[in-house]
Amino acid sequence: MTTLLQQIANGLVLGATIGLIAVGYTMVYGIIQLINFAHGEIFMTGAFGGLAVWRFVPGVKDMDWYFALPLMLVGGVVVSVTIAVLMERFAYRPLRNAPRLAPLITALGVSIGLQEAVRIWFPDADRSQSFPREFVKTQVSIGPIEVPATGLLLIAVSIALGALVQFYINKSRLGRAMRATSQDPDTARLMGVNPDRVIVLTFVIGAILAGVAGVLYGMHVQTLGVRAGFQNGIFAFTAAVLGGIGSLPGAVVGAFVIGMVKTLGGQYLPGGTQYDYVWIFVVLILVLVFRPQGLFGESEKVRA
Amino acid sequence: MSRLTAMVPRTLGRPLSAIGGLLLLIAALLPWATFVLNEGAYPEKSTLQFFDAPFELTGFRWHLLLFGVAALVVTFVPLPSKGRVLRAVGWGGLAISLVNAVFITSEGGGIGAITAADGNFAFGSIVGFIGGLALIFGSAGIGLAEIPRLPDLPRVVEYLVLLVAFAATLWLVSETLTAGGSAGVSSPYAGAVFLAFLGMAGGLLGALHGVGVTGWISQMSERHRAFSVIVLLVCAAALPFTSAGTQYWMNVAGTVGIYAATAIGLNIVVGLAGLLDLGYVAFMGIGAFVSANLSGAAAAKLGITLPFPVAAVIAAVIVGVFGVIVGSPTLRVRGDYLAIVTLAFGEIFTRSAQNNVGDLTGGANAIPSIPPIAVGGLQFNEPIDLFGTKLPSGVMYYFLITLLVALVMAVFANLKNSRIGRAWIAIREDEDVARAMGIKTGKMKILAFLTGSMLAGLAGAVFAHKLGTASYDAFTFLQSVTLLAAVILGGMGSIPGAVMGAALLFVLPEKLREFEDYRLLLFGLALILIMRFRPQGLVPDRLRRAEFAGETPDGKPIEEVEEQAVLEHEHELESSKGSKA
Numbered sequence: 050m051t052t053l054l055q056q057i058a059n060g061l062v063l064g065a066t067i068g069l070i071a072v073g074y075t076m077v078y079g080i081i082q083l084i085n086f087a088h089g090e091i092f093m094t095g096a097f098g099g100l101a102v103w104r105f106v107p108g109v110k111d112m113d114w115y116f117a118l119p120l121m122l123v124g125g126v127v128v129s130v131t132i133a134v135l136m137e138r139f140a141y142r143p144l145r146n147a148p149r150l151a152p153l154i155t156a157l158g159v160s161i162g163l164q165e166a167v168r169i170w171f172p173d174a175d176r177s178q179s180f181p182r183e184f185v186k187t188q189v190s191i192g193p194i195e196v197p198a199t200g201l202l203l204i205a206v207s208i209a210l211g212a213l214v215q216f217y218i219n220k221s222r223l224g225r226a227m228r229a230t231s232q233d234p235d236t237a238r239l240m241g242v243n244p245d246r247v248i249v250l251t252f253v254i255g256a257i258l259a260g261v262a263g264v265l266y267g268m269h270v271q272t273l274g275v276r277a278g279f280q281n282g283i284f285a286f287t288a289a290v291l292g293g294i295g296s297l298p299g300a301v302v303g304a305f306v307i308g309m310v311k312t313l314g315g316q317y318l319p320g321g322t323q324y325d326y327v328w329i330f331v332v333l334i335l336v337l338v339f340r341p342q343g344l345f346g347e348s349e350k351v352r353a
Numbered sequence: 354m355s356r357l358t359a360m361v362p363r364t365l366g367r368p369l370s371a372i373g374g375l376l377l378l379i380a381a382l383l384p385w386a387t388f389v390l391n392e393g394a395y396p397e398k399s400t401l402q403f404f405d406a407p408f409e410l411t412g413f414r415w416h417l418l419l420f421g422v423a424a425l426v427v428t429f430v431p432l433p434s435k436g437r438v439l440r441a442v443g444w445g446g447l448a449i450s451l452v453n454a455v456f457i458t459s460e461g462g463g464i465g466a467i468t469a470a471d472g473n474f475a476f477g478s479i480v481g482f483i484g485g486l487a488l489i490f491g492s493a494g495i496g497l498a499e500i501p502r503l504p505d506l507p508r509v510v511e512y513l514v515l516l517v518a519f520a521a522t523l524w525l526v527s528e529t530l531t532a533g534g535s536a537g538v539s540s541p542y543a544g545a546v547f548l549a550f551l552g553m554a555g556g557l558l559g560a561l562h563g564v565g566v567t568g569w570i571s572q573m574s575e576r577h578r579a580f581s582v583i584v585l586l587v588c589a590a591a592l593p594f595t596s597a598g599t600q601y602w603m604n605v606a607g608t609v610g611i612y613a614a615t616a617i618g619l620n621i622v623v624g625l626a627g628l629l630d631l632g633y634v635a636f637m638g639i640g641a642f643v644s645a646n647l648s649g650a651a652a653a654k655l656g657i658t659l660p661f662p663v664a665a666v667i668a669a670v671i672v673g674v675f676g677v678i679v680g681s682p683t684l685r686v687r688g689d690y691l692a693i694v695t696l697a698f699g700e701i702f703t704r705s706a707q708n709n710v711g712d713l714t715g716g717a718n719a720i721p722s723i724p725p726i727a728v729g730g731l732q733f734n735e736p737i738d739l740f741g742t743k744l745p746s747g748v749m750y751y752f753l754i755t756l757l758v759a760l761v762m763a764v765f766a767n768l769k770n771s772r773i774g775r776a777w778i779a780i781r782e783d784e785d786v787a788r789a790m791g792i793k794t795g796k797m798k799i800l801a802f803l804t805g806s807m808l809a810g811l812a813g814a815v816f817a818h819k820l821g822t823a824s825y826d827a828f829t830f831l832q833s834v835t836l837l838a839a840v841i842l843g844g845m846g847s848i849p850g851a852v853m854g855a856a857l858l859f860v861l862p863e864k865l866r867e868f869e870d871y872r873l874l875l876f877g878l879a880l881i882l883i884m885r886f887r888p889q890g891l892v893p894d895r896l897r898r899a900e901f902a903g904e905t906p907d908g909k910p911i912e913e914v915e916e917q918a919v920l921e922h923e924h925e926l927e928s929s930k931g932s933k934a
Contacts, residue, residue, distance in 0.1 A: 082689075084689045084692070084693065140881055140885075143885055144884060144885065147884070147888060148888065149688060149689070150629055150841075151884045151888050152884075153629065153689060153692060154837070154838075154841060154880055154884050155880065155881050155884040155885070157834055157877075157880060158876075158877045158878065158879070158880025158881040158884070159877065159881060160877070161831075161834070161873055161874075161876060161877035161880070162874055162877025162878050162880075162881065163877075164873075164877075165871075165873045165874035165877060166874060169870060169871065169874060283696075283700070286693065290690075290693070320708065323704075323707075323708045324704065324705075324708065326700065326704050327700075327701050327704050327705065330697035330698075330700050330701050331697075331701070333693065333694070333697045334682065334694050334697050334698070337682065337686050337690050337693065337694050338682045338685050338686060338694070339685075341685065341686060341690060
């Protein structure tokens with residue numbers, strides 16, 4: 050029973066990380082129908098940005114965690130947002146009217162390129178980096194299990210940011226522009242919306258969440274490699290599809306389900322943790338084949 | 354660049370081109386490095402002075418000299434499409450100069466290496482670069498006339514021309530393979546030499562294209578298809594007898610051949626049927642593991658040893674079954690979603706193989722010591738004597754793989770021009786319309802996956818035996834992306850494109866060992882740039898090229914043709930009105 054509860058807690062923490070990434074995935078897909086493979090890399094560069102603040106900004110190491118952590122978060126978010134904006138401007142925007150396969154392959158190229166760029170140019174990044182956690186060592190006991198405080202922080206931030214973005218998109222002027230653009234970019238343009246600006250904004254929001262997720266995730270698992278982005282990116286995409294692509298609450302819920310599948314599957318299904326990835330991909334295939342609109346998605350639209 | 358070149362006035366075209374040609378010629382005769390680089394003289398006779406020994410030029414300086422002379426001649430000779438030729442030569446010269454300038458600068462530790470240092474000067478690369486630029490701008494001034502159509506000739510003469518063309522291709526391939534030698538201690542400058550050679554080859558091909566020779570030859574080879582196929586096969590079989598006939602290059606050529614065959618198989622799925630597959634290499638992997646297990650490898654769980662052909666056929670069939678399974682979601686899933694499903698299948702395969710699923714894949718230990726293919730006592734991994742020439746080991750695999758590529762090409766070409774192939778293309782263009790036209794889209798899509806996967810399985814079986822091991826890390830997501838990139842780089846739906854793409858993507862890493870660390874970075878950048886600037890690929894399929902250029906398949910602009918049609922229609926209407934009145 051303790052094992053089960055512990056695995057559920059682990060699953061929730063993993064789900065929170067994936068959820069923060071999945072929001073970006075689902076928003077970008079919702080607005081320009083692009084599977085942004087490189088979104089996982091935004092998450093990864095965000096984490097490295099946070100690590101860079103810790104390592105290279107003098108004085109950060111001696112600060113209390115409530116000063117150091119926000120600084121690292123800011124560093125991570127700045128890096129991830131910069132990269133996302135550059136990516137949109139130079140890789141995706143020129144291809145907006147290209148055949149469907151072109152942006153997808155570009156995204157693969159961006160993903161590989163970013164991984165390698167970080168590996169080559171970030172000091173020592175060719176092996177896994179240890180991520181500092183000196184300032185949040187606390188373990189919180191909940192009943193019979195213990196959860197690291199970083200894990201609880203991840204869950205709280207994930208839900209809070211998810212709700213905030215949802216609120217922003219539903220209530221604000223730019224949110225309305227975003228929804229309009231995703232429904233029909235041409236008509237939105239006629240109504241005075243600038244689609245380019247809206248699309249950049251979408252990338253930026255996604256990148257903020259991914260950057261935050263990156264720093265918190267690094268702090269939680271304490272190690273960081275350049276391949277972390279790709280794996281978590283695929284998980285996040287699975288979550289977005291599971292929840293119904295384009296739906297924010299769907300992405301977050303989907304992410305928690307995926308987190309559960311991975312930890313519980315690793316614990317209870319044959320093959321153990323070596324096969325936990327496999328179960329996620331099995332879920333992905335089953336969802337895509339039998340319920341492509343996802344759990345929360347609208348009924349299937351005809352897409353070319 | 355095009356905005357800049359558009360500003361060149363007509364009158365400046367010829368003088369600029371002449372200057373460019375002259376500069377290329379001078380650059381070839383100038384010194385290129387102010388001092389001898391640490392790892393040996395580069396380029397050979399790097400400090401050769403102006404006109405010291407004009408006939409002792411070798412390597413890229415010799416090519417540059419030829420380019421310069423050719424540019425000068427073409428500038429003053431009445432040739433209809435000289436602008437195109439000059440542009441190609443200019444880009445070639447520019448590439449050669451740039452590659453060497455960058456390389457000498459980085460190797461020599463500073464800009465002094467290509468300008469002036471210690472009382473020596475070496476402006477070769479800079480002069481060459483400017484010459485290339487001048488040619489590009491000059492060609493813009495001259496203007497890009499339409500590529501001329503060369504005349505049809507009597508049959509025998511055309512056969513001769515084809516023979517010469519294919520022999521030249523063979524020479525170019527063997528030279529390209531061996532340019533710079535194999536990277537490593539013996540030839541530390543392999544990467545630079547090879548890239549410079551590629552620049553030369555690109556310039557040469559572009560110039561030939563500009564004169565209309567390549568189009569002419571491709572039309573001829575289409576007219577005499579059987580003859581060309583035979584000659585091409587003979588040429589491929591002749592490669593071991595050229596300077597590329599060493600064990601090392603036979604190995605590389607064999608590997609490239611296997612990936613080329615797989616890329617053509619992938620081309621069926623992606624290029625013809627338009628189904629993006631991101632886990633294709635898994636089929637190759639399954640083929641490799643199945644054939645390894647059936648051929649009595651030491652670590653194989655099944656204790657049976659079947660002869661290679663039987664094992665290969667069984668492998669292909671089993672892979673085909675997997676192909677149908679992976680393809681079945683296509684019945685319900687489309688486009689990007691399908692890409693993700695195939696990616697998921699690919700990842701499941703990699704994970705399972707890594708964890709030694711069912712003791713069949715050896716996990717991290719791989720399946721070692723798969724026995725080599727043997728036919729009638731002839732072991733394929735041993736050197737052989739043929740026509741009195743001693744051929745290195747690996748050459749038998751090369752021959753086998755050549756046959757495999759030929760087989761895959763034949764399957765592809767026949768399918769493409771059949772009812773099935775047309776159905777695939779229709780599905781690629783618009784699935785709903787294809788269905789409305791009476792094509793059974795579900796059946797056709799599964800068939801595409803079945804064919805593609807079986808070809809990959811066959812290639813995988815040969816791959817495992819050639820390598821002697823089957824390991825999961827040869828079949829990961831990155832390989833899938835590389836294969837896909839090969840197909841796209843070459844041009845979707847085109848056979849020469851797939852072969853060329855595979856050759857480029859799998860030879861380049863061999864050549865650029867010293868840039869090993871940057872290999873994947875460059876690969877990622879290349880993907881982005883290709884999609885940005887040449888999404889139709891290097892050797893696009895005829896129909897697709899027309900589609901991207903907004904032209905009909907015979908090369909007329911679509912708008913013109915449509916206008917023509919409208920005019921004709923109106924004319925008809927008027928004349929019919931007139932006849933009524």
